[in-house]
Amino acid sequence: MGFYKSLSLVALATVGVSQAVTETRSLxxxxxAALKEGGVVTLWHGGSDPHQQDALKNAFEERFPGMTLNVSVRSxxxxxxxxxxxLAAKSVTVDSIFLQTLQDYPRWKRQGVLLNYKPAGFEQVYDEFKDPDxxxxxSTINAWSIIYNKDKLIGIEPPATFSDFLKPEFKNKLIFTSPIDDDAVLNTFDLIINAYGVDFFWSLLEQNPRFAPHHLSIANEIGQPNTTYAATFGTTIGLFSQDPLVVHFPTEGAPFTSWAQGAAILKDAPHPEGAKLLHSYVLSQEYQNQTGSWSIRRDVAAPKGFSSIFSTPNTNPLDFAHWMYDRENVERFRFWVQDKIGYPA
Structure with missing residues (x-):
């Protein structure tokens, strides 16, 4: 039986919800228990740079001596x-998945391939950010901001809303992550076009922007003093500015994209105890207080200068998931954008 045929059978299978395991042990x-199992966890994490989750790997391995967190970061x-x-081959080598493709989790739950596990601290996670079973x-809350290099905008009013990117002084100064390969970036363009109309998109293209394939390259290009690129939206360097880069979240006009990254353990994970340790650690107050972002827990305050994600103006962290569920709409919009901008270079 071929892969695609096997996969279609997996997709059709619907399994009853098994009893959830509620964690009562300390970290x-x-x-x-994880050390006795072998001391290894394999995590596949969404992202654009192989080293993007080095901080998580280092924090986990330092906190739990003898453990090895093998992290693979890809889109x-x-x-x-x-x-x-x-799953189709019944040969699972991955323990944990932290992904932006939120539409996959309900499907995998229906197929019965996820471990129904409530990590330590699960009760403190906002209901909107977890499956009840x-x-x-x-795991974390992500958001795209406006970013600009203040040193390259001397005498130019920096962008406060997305509509400011159409000002003539920004021509040839804009660089964006390509929305073709990243649904969250694509969502930002969809939100902007819904707010301002399709004419915004045509006018933005007249600014002669560059579309690049990776998030991290965007900040690097803007930060370099010898490039012309001065501003962007639909990417992140975190919540706080890093001189000369300024981070700004628009409080009016088109909303900005924010979402809670999904995290699950595969039911047939080869290292279930290691995976449980990872998820309980990531959900802990200890870890959530050091992410530098909004927390998925009710009892962890937002970083200084910010309100909780649900009180943050001009964004709704739940909208992205609903948008992602409508795959027909997402894919049609992706092909429309791709036809207009081509592949990133």
Whole structure:
């Protein structure tokens, strides 16, 4: 039986919800169980740079001596099909998945391939950011901002809303992550066009922007003093400015994209205790207080100068998931944009 035929059978299968396991052990107790299991966790994490989750790897391995967190970072859109291939072949080598493709989690839950596990601290996670049966619980909150290099905008009013990017002084100064390969970036363009109309898109293209394939390259290009690129939206360097780069979240006009990253353990994970340790750690107050972003927990305050994500103006972290569920709309919009801008260079 071929891969695609096998995959279609997996997709058609609907399995009853198994009883969730609620974690009652301390992190140290789970740590000991994970060491006896082999001390290894394999995580596939959505992202654009292989080293994007080095901070998580280092924090986890330092906190839990003897543990090894093997992290592979690729686009979530590419990871999902590889997970489906492993599931179809009944050969799962991955323990945990932290992905932006939020539409995959309900499907995988229906197929019965996710471990219904409620990590330590699960009760403090906002209800909107977790599955009630424990099939997944979000790990972090991400958001795209406006970013500009203040040193390159001397005498130019910096952009405060997305509509400001159409001002003539920004011609040849704009660079964006291509929305073709990243649904969250695509969502930003959809939000802007819905707010301002399709004429905004045509006018933006007249600014002669560059579309690049990776988020991290965008900030680097803007930060370099010897490039012409001075501003962008639909990417991130975190919540706080990093001189000369200024981070700004628009409070009016088209809303900005924010979402809670999905996180789940595969039911047939080869290292279930290690995976439970990772998820309980990521959901802990200890870790959530050091992410530098909004928290998925009710009892962890937002970083200084910010309100909770649900009180943040001009964004709704739940809208992205609803948008992602409508795959027909997403794919039609992606092909429309691709036809207009081509592939990133």
């Amino acid at each position: 140290d107790q789970i740590h000991q 979530s859109s590419f990871i999902g099909p590889d997970i489906d291939r492993q 424990g099939a997944w619980a979000s």
